[in-house]
Amino acid sequence: MDLSLSPSEQEFRDEVRTWLEENHPGPEPEGSLEEVMAFRREWQGRMHEAGWAGISWPKEYGGRGATLIEQAIFVGEAARQEAPSPANVLGLAMGGPVVIAHGSDEQKQRYLEPILTAEEIWCQGFSEPESGSDLASLKTKAVKDGDEWVVTGQKVWTTFAQYAKWCMLVARTDPDAPKHKGLTYFLMDMEQPGVEAKPLVQITGEGEFNEVFIEEARIPDANVVGGVGNGWTVAITTLMNERAGLAFGAIAQIANSLKRLGKLATETRVNGGTAADDPVFRQRIAQLNIEAETMRLNAYRGLTKTMQVGIPGPEGSLGKWQWADINQRITELALDIEGAYAVLDRGADHAVANGAWQYGFLRSRANSIEGGTTDILKNIIAERVLGLPRLR
Amino acid sequence: MYFDLTDEQQAIKSTARDFLAARYKSERIRELAESEHGFERSDWEEMAELGWPGLALPEEWGGQGLGVVELAVLFEELGYALAPTPLLSNTVAGLALATNGTEAQKERWLRPLAAGEARGTVALFDAGTPAAIGEFELEAVAAGDGIVLGGEKVLVMDAAEADFFLVATADGRRHLVEADADGVRVEPETSIDPTRRLYTLHLDGVQIGTEATLNGGQQDYLPVLWRACVAIAAESTGVAQRTMEMAVEYAKDRQQFGRPIGAYQAVSHRCAQMLLETENARSAVYGAAWAADADPDSLPLAASMAKAYASDAGWRVPDASIQVHGGIGFTWEHDLHFFLKRGKANAVTFGDARWHRERVADLVLAAAAEPVPA
Numbered sequence: 001m002d003l004s005l006s007p008s009e010q011e012f013r014d015e016v017r018t019w020l021e022e023n024h025p026g027p028e029p030e031g032s033l034e035e036v037m038a039f040r041r042e043w044q045g046r047m048h049e050a051g052w053a054g055i056s057w058p059k060e061y062g063g064r065g066a067t068l069i070e071q072a073i074f075v076g077e078a079a080r081q082e083a084p085s086p087a088n089v090l091g092l093a094m095g096g097p098v099v100i101a102h103g104s105d106e107q108k109q110r111y112l113e114p115i116l117t118a119e120e121i122w123c124q125g126f127s128e129p130e131s132g133s134d135l136a137s138l139k140t141k142a143v144k145d146g147d148e149w150v151v152t153g154q155k156v157w158t159t160f161a162q163y164a165k166w167c168m169l170v171a172r173t174d175p176d177a178p179k180h181k182g183l184t185y186f187l188m189d190m191e192q193p194g195v196e197a198k199p200l201v202q203i204t205g206e207g208e209f210n211e212v213f214i215e216e217a218r219i220p221d222a223n224v225v226g227g228v229g230n231g232w233t234v235a236i237t238t239l240m241n242e243r244a245g246l247a248f249g250a251i252a253q254i255a256n257s258l259k260r261l262g263k264l265a266t267e268t269r270v271n272g273g274t275a276a277d278d279p280v281f282r283q284r285i286a287q288l289n290i291e292a293e294t295m296r297l298n299a300y301r302g303l304t305k306t307m308q309v310g311i312p313g314p315e316g317s318l319g320k321w322q323w324a325d326i327n328q329r330i331t332e333l334a335l336d337i338e339g340a341y342a343v344l345d346r347g348a349d350h351a352v353a354n355g356a357w358q359y360g361f362l363r364s365r366a367n368s369i370e371g372g373t374t375d376i377l378k379n380i381i382a383e384r385v386l387g388l389p390r391l392r
Numbered sequence: 393m394y395f396d397l398t399d400e401q402q403a404i405k406s407t408a409r410d411f412l413a414a415r416y417k418s419e420r421i422r423e424l425a426e427s428e429h430g431f432e433r434s435d436w437e438e439m440a441e442l443g444w445p446g447l448a449l450p451e452e453w454g455g456q457g458l459g460v461v462e463l464a465v466l467f468e469e470l471g472y473a474l475a476p477t478p479l480l481s482n483t484v485a486g487l488a489l490a491t492n493g494t495e496a497q498k499e500r501w502l503r504p505l506a507a508g509e510a511r512g513t514v515a516l517f518d519a520g521t522p523a524a525i526g527e528f529e530l531e532a533v534a535a536g537d538g539i540v541l542g543g544e545k546v547l548v549m550d551a552a553e554a555d556f557f558l559v560a561t562a563d564g565r566r567h568l569v570e571a572d573a574d575g576v577r578v579e580p581e582t583s584i585d586p587t588r589r590l591y592t593l594h595l596d597g598v599q600i601g602t603e604a605t606l607n608g609g610q611q612d613y614l615p616v617l618w619r620a621c622v623a624i625a626a627e628s629t630g631v632a633q634r635t636m637e638m639a640v641e642y643a644k645d646r647q648q649f650g651r652p653i654g655a656y657q658a659v660s661h662r663c664a665q666m667l668l669e670t671e672n673a674r675s676a677v678y679g680a681a682w683a684a685d686a687d688p689d690s691l692p693l694a695a696s697m698a699k700a701y702a703s704d705a706g707w708r709v710p711d712a713s714i715q716v717h718g719g720i721g722f723t724w725e726h727d728l729h730f731f732l733k734r735g736k737a738n739a740v741t742f743g744d745a746r747w748h749r750e751r752v753a754d755l756v757l758a759a760a761a762e763p764v765p766a
Contacts, residue, residue: 001394001395001396001397001398001401001461001678001681001682002393002394002395002682002686003393003395003679003682003683003686003687004393004686004687005393006393009393069393258756259759259760262756262757262759262760263760265757265760266757266760276753276757276760279750282749282750282753282757283746283749283750283753285753285756285757286700286749286750286752286753286756287700287749289697289752289756290676290697290700290701290749290752291672291701293676293679293694293697294671294672294673294675294676294697294701295672297395297675297676297678297679298671298672298675300393300395301395301396301675303393303395304393304394304395304396305396308396315671318667318668318671321668322668322672375657375661377664378657378660378661378664378665379657379660379661381664381667381668382654382657382660382661382663382664383660385664385667386640386660386663386664386667387640387644388640388643388644388652388654388655388659388660388663389644389651389652389654389655390655391655391656391657391660
């Protein structure tokens with residue numbers, strides 16, 4: 001057991017730290033989503049030039065071939081310094097790895113480089129209005145027509161759909177096969193007449209996500225990934241990549257939130273002292289710090305296990321569950337500390353911290369829904385880690 | 393970065409698992425729970441042969457010289473087996489002597505303690521006080537060439553047949569009181585946990601010489617406390633692990649409404665929660681154990697985090713397991729109640745969750761003054 005970084009890992013950490021300090025452009029502009037995306041594209045370009053885009057990808061595909069621990073260090077350090085996201089988050093974390101794992105040589109040749117440069121943004125077309133947690137029940141259908149597929153259906157919660165060139169689309173190609181078997185994984189060109197993205201306004205007032213309406217869109221045969229009928233397996237790989245990559249960024253982000261929470265407590269007057277003197281707030285602050293530490297340590301245990309076994313296990317579900325829970329409770333505590341002022345939102349003259357905690361409180365409601373709901377994660381843990389019988 | 397047991401640590405775990413499973417079957421634990429002292433000398437001698445009393449004590453005093461990680465491995469297994477043994481109290485006494493004992497005290501008491509030939513325990517809290525860490529009231533009254541101790545120490549673990557006590561006084565010092573000294577008497581108390589016995593230690597004008605006082609004051613015993621916290625938190629993790637396994641097995645077998653109850657999400661999600669709490673406790677424990685061995689500056693925070701978390705998980709998981717078991721889990725006949733009782737007793741020993749969270753708050757709020765990225 002050794003929880004410290006080895007000399008070579010430390011060297012890598014220092015290299016990452018220095019490069020980020022010297023290069024990351026600071027907080028995102030407070031403007032339209034277009035301006036934010038332009039800012040992120042520029043940032044990703046700089047990352048790519050220095051070889052930091054796609055660090056987990058093998059070197060032969062333009063990545064850095066970083067080990068899991070190096071990826072964890074990079075993601076954690078970027079989150080610690082609050083470096084902005086690259087523009088093509090989904091392409092880097094999911095699209096590229098899927099093409100590398102399941103794609104043909106031609107597909108690798110065609111798609112990987114523009115993901116790294118952010119020239120082509122990717123989005124993910126999995127969820128549908130009638131198929132959320134029960135993803136395999138999805139109804140969007142693709143019908144063969146010569147050497148093309150004709151696709152009709154609707155997708156939802158599609159981040160970046162309005163900027164995306166390519167959509168990782170799972171559609172039903174065999175309506176008669178059992179539900180997990182009749183699916184195929186496509187790369188769909190978003191820039192065509194049959195595809196329309198409409199932003200969904202969420203409880204924060206923003207539109208991060210979209211609905212995507214697909215009406216007889218056309219996808220060439222050459223854009224099938226992993227073979228017709230293998231869509232479920234390919235999609236699952238994508239989701240595992242999503243979860244494995246997120247953990248260490250989430251941990252650093254929580255650490256920053258906890259520091260801000262501590263600062264809020266020391267600056268907020270309560271009962272003649274500050275919230276940092278109040279025994280009840282102190283207990284809650286401590287408990288969140290403790291749970292965040294267990295989450296961090298669990299992730300390192302998971303990393304060691306993944307390095308031993310080769311693939312991330314279902315235990316990763318614990319981390320995602322815990323992240324959502326802790327993140328929500330941090331914002332709840334912040335609002336409790338603010339007291340009556342907790343009602344003042346962004347834009348109010350007397351809002352505490354410009355309403356950042358109000359935004360965080362509202363945004364974090366989705367944490368236990370997005371990327372696998374907490375209730376579904378508990379099912380996964382019960383069935384796949386504990387071996388309890390399935391209800392279905 | 394490697395967060396798993398090494399082969400050697402894994403070997404300690406397997407040895408302990410096998411030995412304890414063979415010794416402490418349900419009937420045996422029940423027998424000991426009703427026996428006079430709560431453990432048996434023959435078991436102790438076997439544990440001594442395995443080197444357990446001196447596991448984390450220095451080799452120069454006859455210990456094995458292993459670290460707190462190895463200690464945590466052993467105590468997790470002791471909790472898993474619910475072993476009735478005075479190993480915890482003896483370990484704490486040994487660590488206190490190793491840290492703050494004089495050479496003469498170590499020669500006289502630490503060496504036999506490490507070999508399992510003499511047994512010690514700590515006597516900290518005074519009757520009628522809040523029993524808070526560091527707040528001791530017994531006065532060390534100067535008398536001739538030494539001191540006189542008069543008072544009642546409560547919540548003393550495994551005092552029966554102990555050879556010596558490390559008695560805390562108001563000045564934060566510890567004094568070695570031999571069990572057969574004049575004026576020393578132990579009275580059994582009734583603990584909710586019959587597998588770990590508590591006693592009241594009566595000190596009736598006990599005279600000791602200056603050579604019986606250990607070095608250091610209360611601050612010097614904190615590193616001992618943090619290690620004790622890691623050990624007991626590891627034990628609670630083992631309690632949680634075992635009772636979670638019991639719940640999962642039962643949920644697979646027990647049929648109601650025509651299917652195993654584990655197929656119902658009200659039950660399976662409770663089991664998932666038990667896993668989360670058990671794994672969190674384990675991570676916190678080994679994180680703190682590693683800190684004790686390799687990064688002592690971070691030990692106070694890590695130990696308080698581990699103890700706070702495991703204090704809660706150590707009784708909540710057995711409690712949840714009782715709920716999964718339903719009526720049978722509430723019977724004396726089922727073993728679950730022994731685990732619940734050990735978990736709850738551990739929760740309030742060496743500082744309860746509230747006390748440790750307060751320490752965590754102190755440390756993290758002090759750090760809140762550090763700059764935050766823009």
